[in-house]
Amino acid sequence: MGSPKATGVPVIETARTILRAHRLDDFDAYVARFIGGKPRTREESWMRFLRHAGLWSLIGYGFWAIEEKASGRFIGEAGFHDLKRDIEPSIDGVPEAGWALASEAHGRGLA
Template sequence: MTPPVLTTARLTLEGPDPADLPDFAAMWADPLVYAMIGGRAFTREETWHRVLRHIGHWQVVGYGNWTIRERASGRIAGSVGLMDSRRDTVPSFEGTPEMGWALCSWAHGRGFGGEAVAAALGWADAQGIARTVCIIDPANTASIGLAGKMGYVRVADATYRDAPTLLFARAAPDVSPSASR
């Protein structure tokens, strides 16, 4: 599937592109970005694998991540989207699409996260994806607040890679119980 392009007042969400590797390698090497997402810098190689995973999600499961661009400048602001991550979390949420977001540090505090997540969830809702989850580091108060604004409710204290994490879930509005994906 070709990722749809989503447009908001200030952002464009577009499919992942291998040409964006330098921007994402810089983002994932920034301590202000990775501090709450993995706790360590990602190498260029690991970031390349992430870009390939983002591209592959669209091809294999029909949803995935978008690259977030600021419309005014064209500058990459981060990524947002859905994943079939099959994480080894306790409790498990396998089979439920996982929403994730990460912003370049220059984009923090500007409302881009909420704008991008709302656009991605609007697309997911329109596709009939009845329920999504997200996991967030307990210290990441900004993402916990954003998740709450987007309708996510904390459903469990979880463990991922031997570290505590919080599991949140969101039901799509006006989705009948039979419409699930």
């Protein structure tokens, strides 16, 4: 089920996709995908999902859910985050771009 509350996340539409706020009904598709060759646990996926959904209200930018316009399916996410990485030189406060697409969306010119 989608969230009844306004999110403040801008919606971006292209010819084939809609970039929008994450919704609770995205989670099952979200937990099914994985990065780095191994699946995450449901708990790990939930924490990542919450982090991406909550960035907008805390820092004013974040990740969009990518919805395939023709089917309405969640097919990935893209956006910006600040992970407070402990690296040198520091990039603290600098938005990092990131994206991930479901395997069925690969090779279709979406990224």
